[in-house]
Amino acid sequence: MSLESIHYKTGSLKILNQRLLPTKSVYEEIHTIQDAWDAIKTMMVRGAPAIAIVGALTLAVELIKQQFESKTKLSEFVETSLTHLKTARPTAVNMTEAANRLIKLVEVLCQNSMSVEIIKERIIEECEAMLKKDVADNKSMGQHGAKVIINQCGNDNLHVMTHCNTGSLATAGYGTAIGVIRALHEIGKLEHAYCTETRPYNQGSRLTAYEMVHDKIPATLIADSAVAMTMKTKPISAVVVGADRVVANGDTANKIGTYQMAIVAKHFGIPFFVVSPSTSIDLHIPSGEDIVIEERSHDELTKMKGHQIAAPGIGCWNPAFDVTPAELITGGIVTEHGVFKPEVLKKEMEELGSYNIRKKTKFEN
Numbered sequence: 150m151s152l153e154s155i156h157y158k159t160g161s162l163k164i165l166n167q168r169l170l171p172t173k174s175v176y177e178e179i180h181t182i183q184d185a186w187d188a189i190k191t192m193m194v195r196g197a198p199a200i201a202i203v204g205a206l207t208l209a210v211e212l213i214k215q216q217f218e219s220k221t222k223l224s225e226f227v228e229t230s231l232t233h234l235k236t237a238r239p240t241a242v243n244m245t246e247a248a249n250r251l252i253k254l255v256e257v258l259c260q261n262s263m264s265v266e267i268i269k270e271r272i273i274e275e276c277e278a279m280l281k282k283d284v285a286d287n288k289s290m291g292q293h294g295a296k297v298i299i300n301q302c303g304n305d306n307l308h309v310m311t312h313c314n315t316g317s318l319a320t321a322g323y324g325t326a327i328g329v330i331r332a333l334h335e336i337g338k339l340e341h342a343y344c345t346e347t348r349p350y351n352q353g354s355r356l357t358a359y360e361m362v363h364d365k366i367p368a369t370l371i372a373d374s375a376v377a378m379t380m381k382t383k384p385i386s387a388v389v390v391g392a393d394r395v396v397a398n399g400d401t402a403n404k405i406g407t408y409q410m411a412i413v414a415k416h417f418g419i420p421f422f423v424v425s426p427s428t429s430i431d432l433h434i435p436s437g438e439d440i441v442i443e444e445r446s447h448d449e450l451t452k453m454k455g456h457q458i459a460a461p462g463i464g465c466w467n468p469a470f471d472v473t474p475a476e477l478i479t480g481g482i483v484t485e486h487g488v489f490k491p492e493v494l495k496k497e498m499e500e501l502g503s504y505n506i507r508k509k510t511k512f513e514n
């Protein structure tokens with residue numbers, strides 16, 4: 150059975166409490182928008198696509214249990230709820246993309262002659278559709294990514310390195326960068342995967358290692374500081390990472406540590422791939438300098454499971470993400486529509502029309 154971070158049926162949402170993995174597998178009920186906001190903020194659920202999907206499904210759960218006396222009241226509730234959810238974590242664009250898309254939908258529907266109840270049902274349908282679409286997009290990226298890695302790196306004996314967690318625990322299932330690793334494994338082309346522990350939240354050691362063992366994918370856990378040594382001494386074919394926000398010139402915000410992996414990969418001539426659904430692509434931001442980088446609690450550095458591991462009183466800086474410049478994404482950006490070089494991403498995505506070009510001129514958080 151595949152790992153699922155989200156258990157949803159109409160009127161009921163439960164999420165796997167990822168703070169307790171890998172030792173405990175506990176699903177928590179999400180009843181309200183504030184429950185979802187808290188779960189996202191405290192990283193009970195994390196991963197750019199999963200955050201947006203949990204946010205949208207929470208709206209669906211809230212809508213199903215409420216009656217609205219007017220279209221205005223319904224529209225106001227949808228907008229207020231989604232606007233709040235956008236504030237939980239600033240760097241990943243997926244929650245913002247979903248929120249803006251749903252707010253636009255309810256505005257358009259309310260201009261129609263539909264009843265409040267019909268509009269409510271349409272919004273719920275749109276939220277629920279995100280689950281299946283995410284898995285379909287991930288499997289499409291898995292195929293595109295596997296094909297491009299085989300084309301660029303050889304047909305077998307592939308050793309692939311990844312960072313953080315981008316699998317079933319970061320999405321509705323299958324994963325983005327880990328989806329490419331799964332696709333290579335499924336066709337017998339993956340010799341070995343290497344996953345970094347990904348300090349300080351340890352998405353790699355706690356979550357990716359858990360997924361690799363669960364799926365019986367041959368993998369080795371390494372310290373973040375062992376990336377260069379691993380690339381020097383092991384036959385690493387490619388590096389595949391996820392994305393929280395890919396911007397118009399291809400610069401990509403991803404988990405802290407991605408940038409230095411890209412620099413080391415460049416040094417060793419190892420192709421570096423970003424795997425990102427179009428829901429993580431924000432063409433409104435021209436380059437990486439304008440991406441808001443979340444800074445998290447110093448406790449994530451100074452404590453581990455509540456135990457003090459750093460001298461009390463030490464200053465800390467804990468950015469949760471960094472920005473990899475497009476020129477270091479040497480393999481390409483893998484999307485559900487295909488693989489694009491960073492320099493043509495904006496043009497290709499606009500031509501595909503798969504991206505809702507938002508009309509706002511100001512940058513969105």
Ligand SMILES: CSC[C@H]1O[C@H](OP(=O)(O)O)[C@H](O)[C@@H]1O
Pocket residue numbers: 195196197198312313314315316319320325326352390391392393403404405469
């Ligand atoms: C497909 S998940 C994308 C992205 O999200 C993760 O961040 P976090 O665990 O803080 O939510 C990580 O940056 C992944 O690459």
